Amino acid sequence: MNPGVFWIAWRSFLHHRLRNGILLACLAVGLFLPLASRLLVARYQEELGARARATPLLGGPRGGSLELVLEALAFRRAAHPPLPLAEARALEAEDRGLVIPLQLRNTARGRPLVGTVAEYFELRGLRPAAGRLPLRTGEAVLGAEAARALGLGPGDLLATDPREILDLARPPSLRLRITGVLAESGSPDDRAVFTDLRTIWAVEGYAHAHADPARVPEDQVLAEAGEVRELSPALPVAEVLEPGDLAGLHVHGDEGRLPLSCLIFLPRDARAATLVRTRWNDAPDRQMVEPARVIEDLFVLVLQVRAWFDRFALLLGVSTALLAALVLSLDLRLRQREMETLRRIGCAPGTVLLLRTVETGVLLLGAVLLAVLASGLVLWITPDLVTSL
Amino acid sequence: MTASRPTPAWLVEARELAFAWPDSGFRLRIPEFLLPPGGRAALVGPSGSGKSTLIHLLGGILRPAGGILRVDGRELPALSEAELRAWRSRRVGLVFQDLELLEFLDLRDNLLLPWRIGAGLRLDDTARRRAGELARALGLEGLLARRPSRLSRGERQRAALARALGPGPALLLCDEPTASLDPPAARRALDLLLEQAAAQGAGVVVATHDPGVLDRFETVLDLGTLGGEEAGS
Numbered sequence: 001m002n003p004g005v006f007w008i009a010w011r012s013f014l015h016h017r018l019r020n021g022i023l024l025a026c027l028a029v030g031l032f033l034p035l036a037s038r039l040l041v042a043r044y045q046e047e048l049g050a051r052a053r054a055t056p057l058l059g060g061p062r063g064g065s066l067e068l069v070l071e072a073l074a075f076r077r078a079a080h081p082p083l084p085l086a087e088a089r090a091l092e093a094e095d096r097g098l099v100i101p102l103q104l105r106n107t108a109r110g111r112p113l114v115g116t117v118a119e120y121f122e123l124r125g126l127r128p129a130a131g132r133l134p135l136r137t138g139e140a141v142l143g144a145e146a147a148r149a150l151g152l153g154p155g156d157l158l159a160t161d162p163r164e165i166l167d168l169a170r171p172p173s174l175r176l177r178i179t180g181v182l183a184e185s186g187s188p189d190d191r192a193v194f195t196d197l198r199t200i201w202a203v204e205g206y207a208h209a210h211a212d213p214a215r216v217p218e219d220q221v222l223a224e225a226g227e228v229r230e231l232s233p234a235l236p237v238a239e240v241l242e243p244g245d246l247a248g249l250h251v252h253g254d255e256g257r258l259p260l261s262c263l264i265f266l267p268r269d270a271r272a273a274t275l276v277r278t279r280w281n282d283a284p285d286r287q288m289v290e291p292a293r294v295i296e297d298l299f300v301l302v303l304q305v306r307a308w309f310d311r312f313a314l315l316l317g318v319s320t321a322l323l324a325a326l327v328l329s330l331d332l333r334l335r336q337r338e339m340e341t342l343r344r345i346g347c348a349p350g351t352v353l354l355l356r357t358v359e360t361g362v363l364l365l366g367a368v369l370l371a372v373l374a375s376g377l378v379l380w381i382t383p384d385l386v387t388s389l
Numbered sequence: 390m391t392a393s394r395p396t397p398a399w400l401v402e403a404r405e406l407a408f409a410w411p412d413s414g415f416r417l418r419i420p421e422f423l424l425p426p427g428g429r430a431a432l433v434g435p436s437g438s439g440k441s442t443l444i445h446l447l448g449g450i451l452r453p454a455g456g457i458l459r460v461d462g463r464e465l466p467a468l469s470e471a472e473l474r475a476w477r478s479r480r481v482g483l484v485f486q487d488l489e490l491l492e493f494l495d496l497r498d499n500l501l502l503p504w505r506i507g508a509g510l511r512l513d514d515t516a517r518r519r520a521g522e523l524a525r526a527l528g529l530e531g532l533l534a535r536r537p538s539r540l541s542r543g544e545r546q547r548a549a550l551a552r553a554l555g556p557g558p559a560l561l562l563c564d565e566p567t568a569s570l571d572p573p574a575a576r577r578a579l580d581l582l583l584e585q586a587a588a589q590g591a592g593v594v595v596a597t598h599d600p601g602v603l604d605r606f607e608t609v610l611d612l613g614t615l616g617g618e619e620a621g622s
Binding site for chain 1: 445448450471474475477478483485487489491492493494498502503504505506507508510512
C-alpha cells in the first residue's frame with residue numbers, strides 16, 4: 001500500500017478542520033459523559049469503600065447514618081446533636097474493644113480540625129513525615145496536603161477559626177503548636193489538622209485556663225490579702241491563647257457531658273461487636289453503624305442513578321453518532337467527485353475507501369483520545385472526591 | 390530479464406469498438422480510430438454523443454463491450470483492473486473538463502498527487518524534480534504554495550495539465566479542457582497543451598466542442614455521425 005494515502009488523508013482531515021473539530025468535540029462529549037461518570041463513581045466507591053472497610057463500627061447520636069459515616073470518614077460537616085463523652089467512657093469501661101472518640105466540628109484556617117486520641121493515627125496508618133505526633137494539649141499535627149496548602153511545618157503556630165463570633169463562652173481563637181506533618185495517605189486525613197480532645201474542648205470554650213494572678217500588672221490588682229488577689233474587671237481578655245496558657249486547662253461541671261461527634265469502635269471479636277451494636281441501637285438517642293454497609297447502601301442508590309444516567313448517555317451517544325454519520329455521509333456525497341478523480345488518476349477503489357476510512361478513523365480515534373484525556377483531567381483535578389460529597 | 394516492448398505502429402488502435410451503458414440505452418460504436426505515437430486527435434460531436442465515454446475507454450476507465458482496443462501496445466480489454474490502474478498511472482495523463490484539482494492540497498501537492506496515489510509510482514527526488522520542471526515550464530513556479538481556489542481558471546488549467554504530464558505519459562486524454570474559457574483563452578490553452586504534449590512526446594486526444602481549433606489536429610473523429618446514439622433512435 002502506498003504510504004501517500006495516509007498523508008493525503010491527514011491533509012484532508014486538516015483542511016476540513018472546522019467540521020472535523022466540531023464532529024470530534026461532539027463525539028468526544030458523547031463518550032466523555034458516560035466514561036467520566038463511570039470513572040468518578042468507581043473512584044468514589046474505591047476511596048470511600050476502602051476507608052469504610054477500615055472502620056469496623058461507628059457510634060454516634062441517633063440520626064442519619066450516612067451523615068454520621070461521612071462525618072467520620074470524610075470530615076464532612078454534620079448537624080446532628082453531640083454524643084456525650086460519658087457514652088465513650090462507658091463503652092471503654094466495658095472493655096469489649098478499642099474506642100476512638102472524634103470531635104470534628106471545628107476548623108483551623110479552613111481545614112477540618114480533628115480532636116481525637118493517639119489510636120486514631122494507628123487505625124489509619126498515619127505516621128509523621130516530619131516532626132512528631134502531638135503529645136500535649138495545645139499541640140497539633142498537619143495532614144500532608146494541609147501543610148502544603150498552609151505553608152506550615154513543625155514549630156509553627158496555627159490559629160483555629162472562631163466558630164461563632166457572638167459566642168462569649170468560646171475564645172476567639174487558639175493558637176496550636178505544630179509538632180509534625182503526616183505522610184501523604186491519599187485520604188481525607190491529608191487535608192485535616194489533628195489535635196487532642198482537650199484542646200478541641202478548649203477551642204469550643206468548654207475547657208479553659210485562668211491567667212496566673214502573680215503575672216497580672218500591679219495597676220490591675222484592686223486588693224491583696226495574703227495569697228488572695230482581687231483583680232480589676234477591666235483586666236483585658238486575651239484574644240489569642242498561647243500553648244503556654246494551657247497548663248492549667250480544666251473543665252467546670254460534669255466532664256461526662258463534654259461533646260463528641262462520634263466514636264470509632266474496634267470490637268475485640270464478633271460477639272463484642274454484636275452485643276455493643278445491638279445495645280447501642282436499642283437506645284433511643286444513639287446508634288452504632290457499620291460504615292462499610294452504609295457505603296454499600298449508598299452505592300446501590302448511586303449505581304441505580306448511574307444506570308439511568310447511562311441510559312440517557314447512550315441516547316445522547318446514539319443521537320450524536322447518527323448526526324455524525326449524517327454529516328459524514330453528506331460529506332461523502334459532496335466529495336464523490338474528488339474520490340472519482342482519484343480513482344481515474346489511478347488510485348485503486350480500495351485505496352479510495354481507505355482514504356475515507358483513515359479520515360473517519362482519525363476522527364473517531366481523536367474523539368476517544370479526547371474523551372479519555374478529559375476524563376483523566378476530571379479525575380486529576382478532583383483528587384479529593386470524598387470530601388466533595 | 391525483461392524484453393523491451395517494441396514501439397507499436399499505433400498509439401491508439403480501435404476497431405469495431407462497441408460500448409453500451411446498461412441502464413441508459415446509450416450505445417457507442419467506433420468502426421476505426423487510429424492514432425500514431427505522438428499524434429493529435431480531436432473528438433467532436435454534440436453533447437451525449439460519447440466523447441467522454443470514448444476518452445474513458447481509451448484511458449481504461451471503462452471496458453468496451455466488444456471490438457479491438459489497443460493503446461500504447463496494450464490490449465486493454467485483456468488487462469485486469471489492477472494492471473489497467475498501474476498502466477494508466479504511468480502511461481496515461483488525464484485532463485478533465487472541471488480540471489478537478491484537490492482543494493485540500495496546495496498546487497505543489499496536486500502536481501505530486503499521481504506519484505502519491507498512483508499504482509506503481511513512487512514519490513522520490515526524481516518525481517519532485519519532474520514536477521518542479523513542469524511547474525516552471527507552465528509558468529506555475531511562483532504559485533506552488535497556493536490552494537486551487539486561489540488560482541485563476543487559466544492557472545488551474547495549466548496545473549491540471551502539469552499533473553497529467555507529470556509521470557511522462559504516452560497518451561494525454563483531455564475531456565473538453567477549454568469548455569469554460571472564452572475562445573481566445575481556449576485557443577491559448579489548447580496551444581499550450583499541444584505544445585507541452587509535443588515536448589513530452591505524448592499523443593493527444595482532445596474532446597472539444599470548438600470547431601475553430603480542429604485545424605490543429607491531424608485526426609478528427611466526429612462521434613455525432615459515427616457511433617454515439619440512443620438505442621432505438
